[in-house]
Amino acid sequence: MNDRSRSVPALDVRGLDVYYGHSHALQGVDLRLESGVFSLVGRNGMGKTTLCKAIMGLLRPSGGSVRLRGEDITGLNPARIARLGVGYVPQGRRLWRSLSVDEHLRLAAGLRRGAWTVDRVYETFPRLAERRNNGGGQLSGGEQQMLAISRALLTNPQLLIMDEPTEGLAPVIVTQVEEMLIRLGQDSDIAVLVIEQNIGVATAVSPRVAIMVNGRINRIIDSARLAADRELQQRLLGVGQHAGDETDLGTEQVRGEPVAGVVPPATPKAGPVKIYLSNPVLPTRWSQPVPIAQIEAKARTVSTSVTRLAEATRSSRERAGPITSGPPAVIVVGTLDTKGDELRFIRNIIAGHGLRTRLVDVSTSGKQGSCDVSAQEIALNHPRGGSAVFGDDRGVSVTAMAEAFARWLRWQDNVAGIISAGGSGGTSLVAPGMRELAVGVPKLIISSVASGDVGAYVGPADIAMMYSVTDVQGLNSISRAVLSNGAHALAGMVMARQQQAATVDRAKPQMPAIGITMFGVTTPAVQRITAELDDEYECLVFHATGVGGRAMEKLVGSGMLAGVIDLTTTEVCDLLMGGVFPATEDRLGAIIRTRVPYVGSVGALDMVNFGAPDTIPERYRGRKFHVHNPQVTLMRTTPAENTQMGRWIGERLNRMDGPVRFFLPEKGVSALDAQGQPFFDRDADEALFRSLEQTVRQTSNRRLIRVPHHINDHEFVATIVGAIRPMLGRLPARRRQVR
Numbered sequence: 232m233n234d235r236s237r238s239v240p241a242l243d244v245r246g247l248d249v250y251y252g253h254s255h256a257l258q259g260v261d262l263r264l265e266s267g268v269f270s271l272v273g274r275n276g277m278g279k280t281t282l283c284k285a286i287m288g289l290l291r292p293s294g295g296s297v298r299l300r301g302e303d304i305t306g307l308n309p310a311r312i313a314r315l316g317v318g319y320v321p322q323g324r325r326l327w328r329s330l331s332v333d334e335h336l337r338l339a340a341g342l343r344r345g346a347w348t349v350d351r352v353y354e355t356f357p358r359l360a361e362r363r364n365n366g367g368g369q370l371s372g373g374e375q376q377m378l379a380i381s382r383a384l385l386t387n388p389q390l391l392i393m394d395e396p397t398e399g400l401a402p403v404i405v406t407q408v409e410e411m412l413i414r415l416g417q418d419s420d421i422a423v424l425v426i427e428q429n430i431g432v433a434t435a436v437s438p439r440v441a442i443m444v445n446g447r448i449n450r451i452i453d454s455a456r457l458a459a460d461r462e463l464q465q466r467l468l469g470v471g472q473h474a475g476d477e478t479d480l481g482t483e484q485v486r487g488e489p490v491a492g493v494v495p496p497a498t499p500k501a502g503p504v505k506i507y508l509s510n511p512v513l514p515t516r517w518s519q520p521v522p523i524a525q526i527e528a529k530a531r532t533v534s535t536s537v538t539r540l541a542e543a544t545r546s547s548r549e550r551a552g553p554i555t556s557g558p559p560a561v562i563v564v565g566t567l568d569t570k571g572d573e574l575r576f577i578r579n580i581i582a583g584h585g586l587r588t589r590l591v592d593v594s595t596s597g598k599q600g601s602c603d604v605s606a607q608e609i610a611l612n613h614p615r616g617g618s619a620v621f622g623d624d625r626g627v628s629v630t631a632m633a634e635a636f637a638r639w640l641r642w643q644d645n646v647a648g649i650i651s652a653g654g655s656g657g658t659s660l661v662a663p664g665m666r667e668l669a670v671g672v673p674k675l676i677i678s679s680v681a682s683g684d685v686g687a688y689v690g691p692a693d694i695a696m697m698y699s700v701t702d703v704q705g706l707n708s709i710s711r712a713v714l715s716n717g718a719h720a721l722a723g724m725v726m727a728r729q730q731q732a733a734t735v736d737r738a739k740p741q742m743p744a745i746g747i748t749m750f751g752v753t754t755p756a757v758q759r760i761t762a763e764l765d766d767e768y769e770c771l772v773f774h775a776t777g778v779g780g781r782a783m784e785k786l787v788g789s790g791m792l793a794g795v796i797d798l799t800t801t802e803v804c805d806l807l808m809g810g811v812f813p814a815t816e817d818r819l820g821a822i823i824r825t826r827v828p829y830v831g832s833v834g835a836l837d838m839v840n841f842g843a844p845d846t847i848p849e850r851y852r853g854r855k856f857h858v859h860n861p862q863v864t865l866m867r868t869t870p871a872e873n874t875q876m877g878r879w880i881g882e883r884l885n886r887m888d889g890p891v892r893f894f895l896p897e898k899g900v901s902a903l904d905a906q907g908q909p910f911f912d913r914d915a916d917e918a919l920f921r922s923l924e925q926t927v928r929q930t931s932n933r934r935l936i937r938v939p940h941h942i943n944d945h946e947f948v949a950t951i952v953g954a955i956r957p958m959l960g961r962l963p964a965r966r967r968q969v970r
Contacts (some may be wrong), residue, residue, distance in 0.1 A: 239301040240265050241390050241422030245826065245888055247295035249278075249285050256281045258446040258965050259295065264390070266614040268416035268423040270454075273443035279426045280322055282443070283394045287319050288312045295938045296888050300389055303886075315345060317390030320379050321328075322395045322426075325614055325713040328368030332359055335367065335382055345387025352381040355411070370478065380411070384421075391415070394426045412436040413663055416616070430528040434458040438611050439642070451642070459630040506868060507529040558590045559647035560587040563723055564636070564664075566657050567602055568594040573652050573714060580718035586647065588659035593636050593660045596630035597621045604639075612638040629656055637664040648673035648725040652703045652714060666697070669789035673724035677717045679703060685806030693779035695720075735816055743793035743959065744769040746783040750799045751859075752901035755943040756951075757798060768793070768959075775799045775835065777812040784821035794959050796951060798942070801835030803876055804868060809848060810839040828958040828959035830951060833895060833919060836866040837904040837912070859910050865903070867910045870918035879924025883936075891933040892954045895920045896942040905941055 242264040249257040257278050262271075286297050296305045304312050313319070317676060336349045353360035358379045362370060365680040370378065376396060383391055394413075397405045413436055414421055424486040427433040434454035436857045442457075450628040488666040506670070507712050563578040567590075578588050592606040599605065610620035613635035620631045640646070643789040646668060651869075651944065657956070665674045666689075674694045681696040691695065697717050701709045713853050745768045749757040761770040771786070786792050802814035824830050841847045841864045855867040861967045868876070884891060903910035920937065927935045940947040 236505070240298075241300060242424060243296075243301075244282075244286070245296050245300040247282070247297065248293045249281055250414050252295050256446050257285065257292070257884070258290065260443075260446070262441060262448055264422050264424055265615075266422050268412055268425060268437045270425045270427055270437035270440045271443060272427055272430065272433045272440055274428070276444040277443045278377075279443055280394055281446075283319070283321070283392050283424075283426060286392060287314075287317060288475050301886070313386060313388075316389035318383035318386045318391040318421075320383045320391070320396055322398065326367035326370075326375055326378060327696050328366055330364055331364050332370070332378055333363040335378055339382045339385040343387040346489075347384045347387050349385065352385065356381060359448070369956055373407075376404070376408070378583075382406075388421060391421050391423045391537040392426070393423065395428065396425065397427065397429050397432050408432070408536070409435050409655075429947055430458065430464060438616075440968060449688075453642075472884040479609070484721060485594070493955055534725065558587050559645045559729070560589045561593055561647050561721065562589055562590040562640075562643075562649040563651070564593060564649065564661050565651045566594040566660065567592040567606075568596045568598045570653050571600060572658065572705055572706055576706060576711070577650060577652060577714055579716060581722045584719075584722040585724065586722060591636075593657075595620060595625065595632050596620075606632070609639050610635050612636075612642075615640075629660055633663045636660065636786075637667050640664040641667045646672055647729070648675075648721055649773060650675045650677070650717065650721045651719070652677040652679065652699065652704060657703070658688055662690075662694065665694050666690050666692040666785075667952055668692070670791060671789075672727070673721055673728065675721045675724075677714060681942045686778070690707040691778055691785040712909065715830050719830065721728060724798055731732060737788050742769045742789060744771055744786075745794050745959075746786060746792045747772050747796045748775045748780060748783060748799040748834070749773065750775045751833045752838070752903055752941060753799045755833070755902070756948050759948040760796060760798070760947065760951055763948070764955075775801050775812070777802055777805065780818055784818070787821040787825055787827050790825070792827060795830065796820075796955055797831040798951070799830065799834035800831065800880060801838065801840075804836055804839045804877060807879060808839045808866075808868070808872060809873060811842055812840045818882075819887075822882065822889070823886045828890045828955070829887060829892070830889070830955045830958070831880075831884075831893045832942065832951070833880075833900045833923075835901045836873065836919060837868055837900050837910045837915065839868060840865060855910070857903060865910075867912065868915060870915045873915050873919035874922040877919045878926050880921050881926025884923075884933065887933065889932075890958045893923070893927070893935050894950060894954070894959070895923065895935070895937045896938055896944075896947050898941040898944070900942050902943060 240263050242262065244260055244262040247257050247260040260278075260282060262282075271279060271282070280292060285292050286304075287313055288304070288307050288311070294394065296303055298304065299312075299315055299317060302315065304315060304317070307315075330338070333349075336352060340349050347407065353363070358374060358375055359381060362374060369380070380393070383393075390906060397408050409432055412423060412425065414913075415421055416436065418778065418808075425433065425436060434457055439449045439451055440457050441456050450714075452463075469530075470484060508925070518601070520668070561581050563574055563581065565574045566829070574590065578590050582588050582788060590601040591604040591609065592600055592602045593601070593609055594606045597606075599607075606620075607617060610617035610632065613619045613631055614680075620628055620635055622628050622631075623955065641664075649661075649665055649668065649672070651657065653660070653676075653901055655678075658676055658680055662676065665676070668674060670693050674692065676688070676694060676698065677697045677699050678688075679699045679702050680688075681698040685696050688694065697713065697720075699710070700713055701707065703710065703714075747757055747760060747770055749772050761772065764770055771792070773783040783795065783797075787795060789838070791811050797819075800818075803818060803935055804810060805813040806815070821827075838857075841860055844858065847856075847864060847866070857865045859865055884893060897916075899905040899908075899911065900916060901910065902908065904916065905911055923935060930933055936950075938947055938950050940950075
């Protein structure tokens with residue numbers, strides 16, 4: 232799989248609605264699967280199979296979208312979806328009784344080229360090789376499920392959907408299916424969505440589990456927490472464990488603390504455990520009690536002989552308690568194998584202020600240390616599991632741990648603040664995760680690299696960095712003073728934020744905020760826009776210098792902006808042409824992911840920014856330049872470059888599912904692109920407009936509109952203001968995005 236495919240989620244479901252007649256079966260389902268194995272659980276009738284069928288094109292959604300590796304597959308026919316790379320193992324297997332095992336496999340092979348072949352299937356499932364000449368109706372339930380899974384794998388899918396893969400199987404076969412799913416998640420490029428009612432299977436194969444209730448994703452929860460919390464299982468899933476359960480219901484115990492006089496029960500021997508559904512048939516007010524025989528018939532069997540995902544780590548995680556609930560806590564994070572004394576020193580100072588703390592280890596050495604969240608637990612959040620983090624190559628391990636920590640931190644819903652201390656390695660480990668947190672959450676890094684250029688660490692986030700003076704290596708008079716100052720500062724920020732949240736006037740309506748991008752050559756337009764909207768909205772203006780656009784989209788991703796007026800997209804120029812104020816490849820990505828109302832334009836796409844004239848690349852010698860000041864030189868873009876930029880922006884506009892209005896000012900895109908000004912070039916502007924018009928797929932929700940005015944004209948500003956008001960006024964509150 233290429234790098235681009237890896238950078239986008241395998242499956243991205245947004246706002247999916249499905250009806251059966253007047254029954255609203257799926258109600259705005261949001262689900263995001265990056266890679267690996269992901270489990271979805273829920274009671275009968277909650278919409279799980281409907282979701283599978285909607286993804287596969289077997290049911291047509293009435294709203295929302297489904298994307299496979301960034302490509303919209305909503306509403307395509309099932310054959311087309313299969314050819315694009317979605318494999319499906321339906322509930323009930325759906326085999327042909329008259330075809331032999333080998334005929335089933337040969338029929339499926341060849342749809343897409345890849346690593347899975349018929350020979351590999353026979354190696355993976357030797358039992359199928361033995362039964363290759365038997366018909367589908369002559370196989371046992373386990374053999375049929377092996378064949379159904381193999382048939383889907385032979386299509387070499389990018390995404391494999393498995394609906395109730397362990398239903399009705401013997402424990403030994405359940406174990407084989409679990410092991411196969413774990414291997415798929417660790418060793419291949421196939422992302423797997425597993426629909427299950429068997430809690431044991433769902434939590435064994437996936438580090439996180441989504442719970443579906445009444446056609447919605449109710450929550451996404453850590454597997455260890457769900458597996459250990461029987462009350463939560465009963466409340467959300469209607470299940471209870473009745474075999475091998477020796478829990479004394481009369482004993483109340485805080486998790487992780489021994490109760491005097493109570494001897495812990497012996498660990499039960501490994502063996503099959505039955506999971507019972509309390510409501511195998513959805514009840515109504517007229518329902519009679521469900522017969523015991525029917526409950527027994529609907530029971531699921533959990534195999535406890537298979538090694539779960541990092542069982543030892545999971546048990547320690549259960550002792551520590553839930554990781555995403557409880558009062559807000561300050562995260563103290565770093566490499567405890569080398570900075571343990573320093574980090575515990577910081578933790579103790581913060582705790583002395585009466586704040587709850589959690590000590591998190593991101594060491595890559597594999598050494599165990601005393602902490603609240605271990606490095607092994609953090610590593611499990613990597614798409615390829617802990618094996619991707621703990622290796623011989625330190626550089627690879629640090630990069631992988633940074634990704635795992637960022638993914639872990641993304642799911643924490645109780646972070647009051649975060650602080651770290653370390654050198655360049657430790658800083659690079661924690662900074663990506665800190666950047667994932669919302670703007671406003673206090674973030675502080677005490678580092679030996681903080682006196683230099685820290686742009687690579689801070690990025691668009693509000694991370695504060697403090698120079699450690701001496702290396703963070705042992706406690707001495709200097710390090711104690713610096714670390715103490717940092718700890719007290721972080722504690723002060725957290726307490727001030729909590730006090731502010733407690734005293735805010737809830738009754739006073741808060742004005743929604745709008746992000747607006749500006750450059751010097753679009754300043755008149757932005758000033759008029761803010762003057763028009765200031766009474767209704769809080770207008771936040773971002774200088775389009777590369778970091779400005781990223782900062783605005785950071786706020787979009789944090790849910791802090793109600794809409795965006797992206798008047799000045801000039802950072803795209805510098806990205807594509809090598810200027811000094813470039814956007815990243817993820818420019819407009821936050822708009823795509825959140826569906827925030829978006830009004831955009833082509834402000835300052837007539838110029839590429841360079842430094843002093845002697846810094847301009849040799850390949851651009853002879854072009855049209857304008858010296859803004861001794862340190863800033865602007866280069867006029869050509870029709871060919873504008874065509875390239877139009878395609879780049881247009882492709883991203885096509886991926887926006889929220890309301891989009893993109894305006895093209897026909898009389899000029901900047902103050903320098905006007906009649907009599909040095910960058911006035913109608914041909915170059917027209918090439919940009921044509922490229923956008925040829926690329927953008929216009930719908931009722933996504934409009935590209937020409938305006939016969941200059942970008943800084945009053946009439947153009949009135950058009951922008953007239954577009955954003957109704958977009959913000961009619962939108963309901965956005966659902967929280969599920970990743």
